Amino acid sequence: MSAGHSATEAHQPVFVGEVRQKLDALFPKYPTRQACLLPALWLVQEARGWISEGAIHEVAEVLSLTPAYVKGVVTFYTMYHTHPVGRHFIQVCTTSPCNICGAEDVAKAFLQHTGCGELGATSPDGRFTVIEVECLGACGFATPVLIDDDFIENVTPERVPGILQGYK
Amino acid sequence: MGYPHPTHPKEQAVLSKHFGDAGARTFDGWVKRGGYEGLKKALGMTREQVIEEVKASGLRGRGGAGFPTGMKWSFMPKDVVKPHYLVCNADESEPGTFKDREILRWTPHQLIEGCAVGAYAIGAERIYIYIRGEFTAEHKILVKAVEEAYQGGALGANVFGSGKRIDLVVHRGAGAYICGEETAMMNSIEGRRGNPRIKPPFPAVAGLWASPTTINNVETLSASSHIIREGAAWYKALCRGNPKSTGTKLFSVCGHVQRPGNYEVVMGTPMTDLVFDMCGGMRPGRTLKAVIPGGSSVPILTAKEIEGCLLDYEGVVEKGSMLGSGGMIVMDDSTDIVYQVMRLARFYAHESCAQCTQCREGTAWTTRILERILAGQGKKEDLNLLLDLADNMTGKTICVLSDSCAAPVVSAIKKFPEEFDAYISRARTSSLVTA
Incomplete structure (x- = not known):
């Protein structure tokens, strides 16, 4: 995930050059433009780190949808960020199967070692955001943690400082 | 082989x-x-022959519902007037379940092959595999495997020279448990919010873009190509005497066992063999308290109830629960049942799409009442209130998410009343929840 641009910056078009080509490559895969919405939103988030109001308008434009409709879809899915997050986004699974194996202590360790303070907040240096996430689908490898696109299994509180060193 | 443990002799x-x-x-x-x-x-057989073979094998849906696969395929129209679609459900998100992830990351071509068999059987030229957004590594592995399958002739305009066209698109979800429900999944593929649709019309009549559509789980489709290759009789023989539950099933076992992981056993294997032999039983000094056998949406079983419980669709129902997805959450005597049930209720409240009142309000209030009990502010009437809520949440909504929240709550109150009473009488307190 690339660094998020700030919320106050003017929107610069996302679908230009290579990203536009990726968007165009989606069209033959679906019978409607509307169906390209989820993959198009992924392209925005990969490029910008989050999905701003400006990006919502641009996506609506390229897919012939209304901005209100696009916003309705964006806010339904938890993985799309509607505000900037830290350079590294950390998701700790704390649903029951991991919870009984000590997942809440893992989440606490991430909060402590990143300096994030509380769940959902970004560390003062802008490096990390930590959230608790519902079931990551790797319950036999408790506790799984998703950092950006890296899926890390069997995380214990003791492993947290070492893991964080890999994310500058 | 086997992962993360070598294949056990009982597998x-x-x-x-x-x-x-x-x-x-x-x-x-x-x-x-x-x-x-x-x-x-399969390509050398007729569509009908493939469906008949799968019907004869006794294969039932491995995503949780257990609907006979061959019969589901036979619901698709014989003549292809509108395009037919096959959707593969790889949105594995049911707490306790992590079997499809293993198929995706180790044997993506096993899935692609099964998808192509299914597509051929139902007359579909296009497959969508809906993979959950959090499966980042599996998504990359699958996309690469699809590219290779096109190059190798297993997908494309002329599959293995048969003249048949089968295309496959990998569609990535974006974080929503409810999209594992088949009609919500279709909405999500169409670029909508993942709200389940009212049935009928059933997907085989009007599914994706109002065209005939079949939705199958990863494990189900993967099994189909083995059935065609080895024959229905071979598959049907893989059971322990119950002809209604045939073949092998992947069980994901997690929680307090010594060797959590995926285990593949023939249907009808005793649950105790799985928990105590294959998974090595409890950690030293601990005893078994409870098992949620089929993913978090099914009733909890006590240690006593799992004795003599056979792992097939009928065997688990006989004990008062369901086989579901085969995701087993094992809890030892250190488990706080009230707290874990609250966590499950919180999960369903978080994942409710909120279109049905009983679910939107029911999951949220169930969570709040359980939090109140944990915070030492529970009242005696709260348990009846929870049961009353659960009654209003069961069988009254468009999909079963609401029922899924009610099942573990009701069974926990009935089977572990002393744990709830301990909080309500203030004999026990939780440091984890504050009012």
Whole structure:
């Protein structure tokens, strides 16, 4: 995930050059433009780190949808960020199967070692955001943690400082 | 092989035979291991013959509902007037379940082959595999495998020279448990919010873009190519005497066992064999308290109830629960049942799409009442209130998310009343929840 641009910056078009080509490559895969919405939103988030109001308008434009409709879809899915997050986004699974194996202590360790303070907040240096996430689908490898696109299994509180060193 | 543990002597490895074997991931590697023979054989049969073979095998849906697969395929119209679609449900998100992830990451071609067999059987030229957004590594592995399958002739305009076109698109979800529900999944593929649709019309009549559509789970489709290759009789023989539950099933076991992981056994295997032999039982000094056998949406079983429980669709129902997805959450005597049930209720409240009142309000209030009990502010009437809420949440909504929240709550109150009473009488307090 690339660094998020700030919320106050003017929107610069996302679908230009290579990203536009990726968007165009989606069209033959679906019978409607509307169906390209989820993959198009992924392209925005990969490029910008989050999905701003400006990006919502641009996506609506390229897919012939209304901005209100696009916003309705964006806010339904938890993985799309509607505000900037830290350079590294950390998701700790704390649903029951991991919870009984000590997942809440893992989440606490991430909060402590990143300096994030509380769940959902970004560390003062802008490096990390930590959230608790519902079931990551790797319950036999408790506790799984998703950092950006890296899926890390069997995380214990003791492993947290070492893991964080890999994310500058 | 086997992953993360070597295959146990009590296992029957069909789908999991190449788990842990990175060489099986590539197209060539899969072909070397006998892969794509099932698809080639299917292409030499008629659509109807493929469906009849799968019907005869007794294969039932492995995503949780257990609906006979061959029958589901036979609901698709015989004549292809509108385009037909096959959707593969790889949105594995049911707490306790992590079997499809293993198929995806070790044997993506096993899934692609099964999808192609299914598509051929239902007359579909296009497959969508809906993979959950959090499966980042599996998504990359699958996309690469699809590219290879096109190059190798297993997908495309002329599959293995048969003249049949089968295309496959990998569609990535974006974080929503409810999209694992088949009609919500179709909405999500169409670029909508993942709200389940009212049935009827059923997907085979009007599914994706109002065209005939079949939705099958990863494990179900993966099994189909083995059935075609080895024959229905072979598959049907893989059981312990119950002809209604045949074949092998992947069980994901997690929680307080010594060796959590995926185990593939023939239907009808005793649950105690799985928990105590294959998974090594409890940690030293601990005893078994409860098992949620089929993913978090089914009633909890006590240690006593799992004795004599056979792992097949009927066997688990006989004990008052359901086989579901085969995701087993094992809890030892250190588990706080009230707290964990609250966590499950919180999960469902978080994942409710909120279109039905009973679910939107019911999951949220169930969570709040359980939090109140944990915070030492519970009242005696709260348990009846929870049961009353659960009654209003069961069988009254468009999909079963609401029922899924009610099932573990009701069973926990009935089977572990003393744990709730301990909080309500203030004999016990939780440091984890404050009012």
